[in-house]
Amino acid sequence: MEAVLGIDVGGTSIKVGLFSPEGDFLEERKIPTPALVSPEAYQVVTDGIAKVLAAHDTTPDEVIACGLDIPGPVADDGHVGFLPNIQLDPEGLVSAINAAYPNAAVAFVNDCNAAALGELWAGVAHDVSSFVLIALGTGVGAGVVVNGQLVSGAFGAGGEVGHITVNYNETRTCGCGRHGCLEQYASATGVVRLYLEECERRGVTPVHVEHATDTLSVFRALANGDECAKNAIDQMCEYLAMAMAQISCVIDPAMYLIGGGVAGSFAVFAPELRRRFQAHALSTCKDVAIEAASLGNQAAMYGCAYEALQMRKRTMGE
Amino acid sequence: MEAVLGIDVGGTSIKVGLFSPEGDFLEERKIPTPALVSPEAYQVVTDGIAKVLAAHDTTPDEVIACGLDIPGPVADDGHVGFLPNIQLDPEGLVSAINAAYPNAAVAFVNDCNAAALGELWAGVAHDVSSFVLIALGTGVGAGVVVNGQLVSGAFGAGGEVGHITVNYNETRTCGCGRHGCLEQYASATGVVRLYLEECERRGVTPVHVEHATDTLSVFRALANGDECAKNAIDQMCEYLAMAMAQISCVIDPAMYLIGGGVAGSFAVFAPELRRRFQAHALSTCKDVAIEAASLGNQAAMYGCAYEALQMRKRTMGE
Numbered sequence: 072m073e074a075v076l077g078i079d080v081g082g083t084s085i086k087v088g089l090f091s092p093e094g095d096f097l098e099e100r101k102i103p104t105p106a107l108v109s110p111e112a113y114q115v116v117t118d119g120i121a122k123v124l125a126a127h128d129t130t131p132d133e134v135i136a137c138g139l140d141i142p143g144p145v146a147d148d149g150h151v152g153f154l155p156n157i158q159l160d161p162e163g164l165v166s167a168i169n170a171a172y173p174n175a176a177v178a179f180v181n182d183c184n185a186a187a188l189g190e191l192w193a194g195v196a197h198d199v200s201s202f203v204l205i206a207l208g209t210g211v212g213a214g215v216v217v218n219g220q221l222v223s224g225a226f227g228a229g230g231e232v233g234h235i236t237v238n239y240n241e242t243r244t245c246g247c248g249r250h251g252c253l254e255q256y257a258s259a260t261g262v263v264r265l266y267l268e269e270c271e272r273r274g275v276t277p278v279h280v281e282h283a284t285d286t287l288s289v290f291r292a293l294a295n296g297d298e299c300a301k302n303a304i305d306q307m308c309e310y311l312a313m314a315m316a317q318i319s320c321v322i323d324p325a326m327y328l329i330g331g332g333v334a335g336s337f338a339v340f341a342p343e344l345r346r347r348f349q350a351h352a353l354s355t356c357k358d359v360a361i362e363a364a365s366l367g368n369q370a371a372m373y374g375c376a377y378e379a380l381q382m383r384k385r386t387m388g389e
Numbered sequence: 390m391e392a393v394l395g396i397d398v399g400g401t402s403i404k405v406g407l408f409s410p411e412g413d414f415l416e417e418r419k420i421p422t423p424a425l426v427s428p429e430a431y432q433v434v435t436d437g438i439a440k441v442l443a444a445h446d447t448t449p450d451e452v453i454a455c456g457l458d459i460p461g462p463v464a465d466d467g468h469v470g471f472l473p474n475i476q477l478d479p480e481g482l483v484s485a486i487n488a489a490y491p492n493a494a495v496a497f498v499n500d501c502n503a504a505a506l507g508e509l510w511a512g513v514a515h516d517v518s519s520f521v522l523i524a525l526g527t528g529v530g531a532g533v534v535v536n537g538q539l540v541s542g543a544f545g546a547g548g549e550v551g552h553i554t555v556n557y558n559e560t561r562t563c564g565c566g567r568h569g570c571l572e573q574y575a576s577a578t579g580v581v582r583l584y585l586e587e588c589e590r591r592g593v594t595p596v597h598v599e600h601a602t603d604t605l606s607v608f609r610a611l612a613n614g615d616e617c618a619k620n621a622i623d624q625m626c627e628y629l630a631m632a633m634a635q636i637s638c639v640i641d642p643a644m645y646l647i648g649g650g651v652a653g654s655f656a657v658f659a660p661e662l663r664r665r666f667q668a669h670a671l672s673t674c675k676d677v678a679i680e681a682a683s684l685g686n687q688a689a690m691y692g693c694a695y696e697a698l699q700m701r702k703r704t705m706g707e
Contacts (some may be wrong), residue, residue, distance in 0.1 A: 201542075218535045237638070239631075317635050320546065354565070355546045
């Protein structure tokens with residue numbers, strides 16, 4: 072049976088997903104790995120994959136595509152840029168995969184872009200020709216799809232919507248060195264900071280937050296009627312709505328998808344986000360669909376599998 | 390000889406351009422017309438075109454495509470929206486063109502989108518797969534090209550970059566009903582207003598401006614050392630650079646083209662615009678090319694001809 076692999080490359084482990092060429096999800100397996108820079112580490116990866124394949128009566132020759140999603144920049148030509156958060160030798164890993172699965176097209180995809188492609192292949196954006204997936208996590212990333220194709224950008228900055236300026240009066244500096252970026256307010260880090268700041272401003276004791284990105288505690292406080300939590304989430308919605316209104320003036324997508332860790336509470340903040348978007352957007356596009364991403368943390372695995380499959384089709388001139 | 394027509398539909402006249410299928414410009418003719426809503430008016434158009442064709446030994450049967458660019462919204466499916474500034478019955482005109490040129494594919498294109506396609510076909514953006522043409526005229530419009538394709542948007546708002554919010558503190562209302570849109574500062578109307586306001590603020594007498602969009606007088610004043618004119622043009626550059634920085638965070642184009650009436654003075658303000666863009670943009674994309682559009686007021690004529698040709702190719706499955 073022909074099969075497609077989607078491999079989510081993380082800092083201390085990889086997740087391998089097995090798919091049919093039609094996008095049916097067959098199995099997922101987590102493989103703890105050392106730094107992916109040595110033949111021994113590559114062997115751990117291919118051994119783990121071998122077990123997944125064996126469980127589905129698939130031979131190595133039947134793997135026709137293998138996508139790898141990574142937390143870093145991938146240029147239009149597939150070249151992998153600097154990866155600050157993981158140890159990975161892209162060329163070494165590709166060589167090992169080529170040797171193990173000689174018929175597989177191999178593609179690297181940036182994780183936010185992969186998540187968008189996943190939603191396009193098998194998620195809520197299936198057959199939607201233009202949409203933006205905004206991932207609210209430690210930072211704010213996005214995958215932009217226009218005319219059915221990913222927009223990675225001439226300099227790899229396509230989908231950097233976390234750095235749209237939403238507050239020209241901000242004095243605090245963003246990680247990018249600029250001021251007032253969406254990421255400063257709508258990331259998990261931003262939401263927790265806005266909450267703690269509001270508590271300080273009002274002189275009230277905040278609920279205990281576990282760490283700098285613990286939005287779960289903020290949303291729990293909101294559910295318990297915490298006014299400071301409400302203020303923080305309202306601000307998050309306000310800035311996110313403002314950024315989305317700008318995006319719509321450029322590409323006017325048919326749909327927005329909200330993903331990432333913060334989207335676990337999407338149902339809680341969606342009405343506020345939609346209301347504020349309607350207030351900020353051009354009237355022609357104010358009724359755009361705003362939905363939760365549907366594939367959760369499997370989205371990128373789906374998406375990189377899809378991209379490898381597309382690459383195979385392009386190569387074979389299908 | 391096979392030929393392609395690009396027809397620029399205006400309020401009181403149309404301009405007909407004749408092109409080879411390869412994009413060579415052969416001739417342009419201006420035809421004064423009454424409102425394009427009657428068989429007599431359509432006849433004036435086809436008679437005018439007949440003269441252009443005769444001068445180039447082209448028979449009506451050899452016209453393989455005919456594009457019409459119009460100052461208003463055209464949806465992805467080619468449907469023409471409300472046209473506030475011209476009198477035109479789209480279906481009547483298409484019927485007349487179909488009858489006169491039975492082998493021609495006919496397409497309507499919004500004028501800003503058409504200008505972008507013109508630059509893609511035969512202008513400075515030839516073979517550039519992603520770029521944004523920003524037209525600074527009475528208002529601010531744009532044509533967005535990504536992955537070699539026009540982005541018209543799910544609700545027809547693709548390229549509405551004139552309504553990117555660049556000043557959240559603005560109290561004056563934009564034509565769209567919102568506040569602080571780029572168009573309020575970087576349109577010809579905006580530049581003239583900024584100039585007159587600055588003169589009033591400083592208590593100096595402005596140079597004579599002929600009308601509300603007479604930026605030529607403002608640029609002439611700038612050349613003569615007028616400090617208020619310098620302030621107005623600097624503000625225009627500042628807001629335009631801010632909007633472009635937002636656009637780059639979404640689609641990260643390889644090139645910006647500045648067109649429209651104000652672009653006649655591009656050489657004067659380009660250094661300031663580039664400097665301010667570098668200050669506002671994400672560092673990865675700060676060196677994007679910012680150039681003047683190259684086809685002037687013929688761009689839309691080129692572009693609608695190109696779109697009709699593309700439509701023919703799609704229909705014929707080439």
